[in-house]
Structures are given as structure tokens and as C-alpha cells.
Amino acid sequence: MKRFGFDHYGDPTVFTTIEAPVPVPKPGQVQLHVLGFGLNPYDASLRRGEQAAFRKLAFPIVPGTDVVGQVTALGEGVSAFARGDVVINYRPIGGYSEFVVASVGKLIKKPAAMPLAAAAGLPQVGLSAYSILQVLALAPGQxxxxxxxxxxxxxxxxxxAKLQHLHVIATASARNADYVRRLGADEVAAYDEVAVAARFGDQADATVNAVSGGQDGGAGVAITRPGGTLLTTADAAPTLNGKALDPIQLGEGKPAKPESAFPALIQAFNEARLNVRVAKQLPFTALGxxxxxxxxxxxxxxGKLVVMHEPA
Ligand SMILES: NC(=O)c1ccc[n+]([C@@H]2O[C@H](COP(=O)([O-])OP(=O)(O)OC[C@H]3O[C@@H](n4cnc5c(N)ncnc54)[C@H](OP(=O)(O)O)[C@@H]3O)[C@@H](O)[C@H]2O)c1
Known part of the structure; x- marks a missing residue:
């Protein structure tokens, strides 16, 4: 079977096709034929070698935390899943593969109404979003x-957040402002058209900085009311510029376990059609x-970037 990985760090061209035996499930595991996998900023930092100091991995490294796949074999003692089930899997690494094995606690059945590509993109961002709301623990109306x-x-x-009845104020580029309103945001400021810090100054009980690399130009500090919470998804701690805020770095805490986050995310999908937008489907090749x-x-x-066996 094919896997996509690299034997040295570098730019995206380091990815090649690696031949490997099809893995056999141990007790409590299933074997999955991977139908698609999601790409995340973390995978790119692995590829650039930025995680080498924190996580010892032997080459070749095959990234991939997010998988949608079909169950093809059952390990001993597995009764919650059957051959043919289409499932979503969150895993530590190795998802860029034709076949994987996965522990049953890291799996959930894909709802029939959820598109395969959305399912491939859900695990890591879903677990992160779920963890963020758990950590902030805001009350309805905040x-x-x-x-x-x-x-x-x-x-x-x-x-x-809208399912928890929070008042949501949001920033995005002008080209995506309507999309964010459709997701349920009560107010949206386009960061490339208005001064976000002035528009939303001191309004938020808590702010989530989910900007790529955390580069928000200090807007998060300005938006959060004194005494409020500023949570960043980036690797570096937020700079508070002397303001009295409670800073949280998502990566420092223990992330939610799939065992608790997956059922909540699937319930949100079934009840409210949780939207996982797919930016692009790439072909299931090293070039993809x-x-x-x-x-x-x-x-x-x-939206999410996903690699699928059958791109649209
Ligand atoms: N993927 C994960 O599961 C995960 C998990 C933990 C942490 N993180 C971290 O979280 C961050 C976001 O990850 P992601 O996967 O959600 O990335 P993404 O899909 O690329 O989204 C990044 C967002 O940042 C927005 N943005 C860029 N400049 C901005 C600005 N000046 N003000 C406001 N918004 C701005 C972009 O909005 P426009 O496109 O509208 O400009 C875009 O929607 C990254 O730093 C990542 O390392 C990600």
C-alpha cells in the first residue's frame, strides 16, 4: 500500500510515495481503507522540522491526524464497528496512507448526511474548537x-458558540464576511476594511485568536474587556501590552479526547448541520x-484542504 511522507525536512516537494505493508489490527483496533484525509497547519510544521525538538519521530515521517475511512478488518474484541462502516478517525500521526489501523476510542461513525470530504476535514479542527469552548466555559449571553x-x-x-447561546462577534476578511454571518456570527468586522480594535474595543468577555500563526496585530487584546480571557491557538503566548487579561494558550492544556468531543460534534452536525467548509479536494497522490x-x-x-480518492 501507498503512504505519503518524507525522509528529510523541507518544502512541500519532500513528499514522496512510500510502499509499506498493509497494517493488521491488534485487539481493540480496526483496519481502515482510507477514503480521504485532512491537512492541518501542524502537518506543515512537522514537514518543516519545527516539531523535531518536541516530538522524536524516525524518518520516514508520514503526517496525518484526520482520516475518513471504511472498516475493512476487525481486531479481536471489537463489536462496536462492522466491516463496511464509514468512520471518522483522529490519530496521532500516519493518516496520509491507503490503510491505517485505529483504536475504537478514536473513531466515530460518519453520519450518512455528512459529505466524505467534510468528514476528512473535521477531526483536528473539531477537537480544537470543542476544547476551546470547554476551556472558556462561558455562560449563555456572554x-x-x-x-x-x-x-x-x-x-x-x-x-x-451559537449552539451554546453565546453572543458572537467575529473577524474575517471582507471576502468571507457573509460566510461568517451565515455560520451564525451576530456581528462581523472585516479586518481588511475596518479597524477591528476600534469597532469591537473592550466588548468581548473572551476572545479566541484563530488567525493563522496568531498574527492579529494586537487586535485580540483590544477587543477583550479588562479582566476577560484571551485564548490563542498559536504556538507563542499572547502579548498583553500591559492590559489585565487572562491569557490562555490552547496547546498548553490537554486537548479534549475524541471519546468525548466526537459524540458532541456529531450531535451538533445532526441537530444543526455543523458546516465544515472544504476549500479544495486534492488527488490521492504524492503530487496531490x-x-x-x-x-x-x-x-x-x-475552508479545509483534504486529499480524497475521488476529488470532485
Ligand atoms: N487546524 C487545527 O486543527 C489547529 C489546531 C490547533 C491550532 N491551530 C492553529 O490555529 C490557527 C488557525 O488554523 P486554521 O487551520 O483554522 O487555519 P486557516 O483555516 O488557514 O484559517 C486562518 C484564518 O485566519 C484568518 N486571518 C488571516 N489574517 C487575519 C487577520 N489579520 N485578522 C483576522 N483573521 C485573519 C483568515 O481569514 P481570511 O481567509 O478571511 O482572511 C483565515 O480564516 C493556526 O495558527 C494553527 O496553527 C490549528
């Missing part, structure tokens, strides 16, 4: 600001992965 609300993480935070990684590092159209 104001949450979401910066980067058109992005993979931001768009899900907006939708889950390379192109996906080039887009990942660009200011690409809003």
Missing part, C-alpha cells in the same frame, strides 16, 4: 470574539499532497 472566524478552527468555534501543502502555507480560500 460575548465571545472569534478572530479568524472564516478559518478551519474559527468557523467551528463560531457554530459551537505536495499541492495541498503549498496551499496550506498560502492565504488559501476559506
Amino acid at each position: 460575548t465571545l470574539a472569534v478572530e479568524g472566524a472564516s478559518g478551519g478552527v474559527g468557523a467551528l468555534v463560531v457554530q459551537l 499532497v505536495q499541492e495541498g501543502h503549498r496551499l496550506l502555507e498560502s492565504h488559501h480560500p476559506a
Whole structure:
């Protein structure tokens, strides 16, 4: 079977096709034929070698935390899934493959109404958005600001926040402002048209900075009321510029487990048609992965980048 990975760090062209034996499920695992996988900024940081100091991985490295696949074999003791089930899987690594094995706790059945490409894009951003709302623990009626609300993480935070009856104020580029309103945001400021800091100054009880790399020009600090919470999804801690805020870095806490987050996300999809926008489907080839990684590092159209066996 094919896997897509690299044996040295570098730009997207380091991805090649690697031949490997089809993995056999251990007790409590299933084997999946991968129908598609999602790409995330974390995968690109792995490829650039930025995670090498924190996570010891041997080459070749095959990234991939987000998979949608069909169950093809069952390990001993597995009764919750059957051959033929189409499932969503969140995994530590290795999803860029034709076949994977996965523990049953990291799986959930894909709702029939959820498109395959959306399912491939859901796991990591879904778990992140779910964790963010859990950590913030806001009460209905409180104001949450979401910066980067058109992005993979931001768009899900907006939708889950509305299901919790929060008042959501959001930032995105003008080209995506209507999309963010359709997701349910109560007010949207286009960061490329208005001064966000002035428009939403001191309004948010909590702010989520889900801007690529956290580069919001200090707007999150200005938007959050004194004493409020500023949560960043970026690797670096937020700079508070002397304002009395409670800073949180998402990566520092323990992320929500798929066992608790997946059922909540699927319930949100079934009840409210949680929208996972797909920016582009790439072909299931090393060239498709390379192109996906080039887009990942660009200011690409809003939505998830996914690699699928059958691109639309
Ligand atoms: N993917 C994950 O599961 C995950 C998990 C943990 C942490 N993170 C981190 O979270 C961040 C976002 O990830 P993502 O996957 O959601 O990225 P993404 O889909 O590329 O979205 C990034 C968003 O940032 C917005 N943006 C860019 N400049 C902005 C500005 N000045 N003000 C407001 N918004 C701005 C973009 O909006 P427009 O396109 O409308 O300009 C875009 O929607 C990254 O730093 C990532 O490392 C991601």
C-alpha cells in the first residue's frame, strides 16, 4: 500500500510515495481503507522540522491526524464497528496512507448526511474548537470574539458558540464576511476594511485568536474587556501590552479526547448541520499532497484542504 511522507525536512516537494505493508489490527483496533484525509497547519510544521525538538519521530515521517475511512478488518474484541462502516478517525500521526489501523476510542461513525470530504476535514479542527469552548466555559449571553472566524478552527468555534447561546462577534476578511454571518456570527468586522480594535474595543468577555500563526496585530487584546480571557491557538503566548487579561494558550492544556468531543460534534452536525467548509479536494497522490501543502502555507480560500480518492 501507498503512504505519503518524507525522509528529510523541507518544502512541500519532500513528499514522496512510500510502499509499506498493509497494517493488521491488534485487539481493540480496526483496519481502515482510507477514503480521504485532512491537512492541518501542524502537518506543515512537522514537514518543516519545527516539531523535531518536541516530538522524536524516525524518518520516514508520514503526517496525518484526520482520516475518513471504511472498516475493512476487525481486531479481536471489537463489536462496536462492522466491516463496511464509514468512520471518522483522529490519530496521532500516519493518516496520509491507503490503510491505517485505529483504536475504537478514536473513531466515530460518519453520519450518512455528512459529505466524505467534510468528514476528512473535521477531526483536528473539531477537537480544537470543542476544547476551546470547554476551556472558556462561558455562560449563555456572554460575548465571545472569534478572530479568524472564516478559518478551519474559527468557523467551528463560531457554530459551537451559537449552539451554546453565546453572543458572537467575529473577524474575517471582507471576502468571507457573509460566510461568517451565515455560520451564525451576530456581528462581523472585516479586518481588511475596518479597524477591528476600534469597532469591537473592550466588548468581548473572551476572545479566541484563530488567525493563522496568531498574527492579529494586537487586535485580540483590544477587543477583550479588562479582566476577560484571551485564548490563542498559536504556538507563542499572547502579548498583553500591559492590559489585565487572562491569557490562555490552547496547546498548553490537554486537548479534549475524541471519546468525548466526537459524540458532541456529531450531535451538533445532526441537530444543526455543523458546516465544515472544504476549500479544495486534492488527488490521492504524492503530487496531490505536495499541492495541498503549498496551499496550506498560502492565504488559501476559506475552508479545509483534504486529499480524497475521488476529488470532485
Ligand atoms: N487546524 C487545527 O486543527 C489547529 C489546531 C490547533 C491550532 N491551530 C492553529 O490555529 C490557527 C488557525 O488554523 P486554521 O487551520 O483554522 O487555519 P486557516 O483555516 O488557514 O484559517 C486562518 C484564518 O485566519 C484568518 N486571518 C488571516 N489574517 C487575519 C487577520 N489579520 N485578522 C483576522 N483573521 C485573519 C483568515 O481569514 P481570511 O481567509 O478571511 O482572511 C483565515 O480564516 C493556526 O495558527 C494553527 O496553527 C490549528
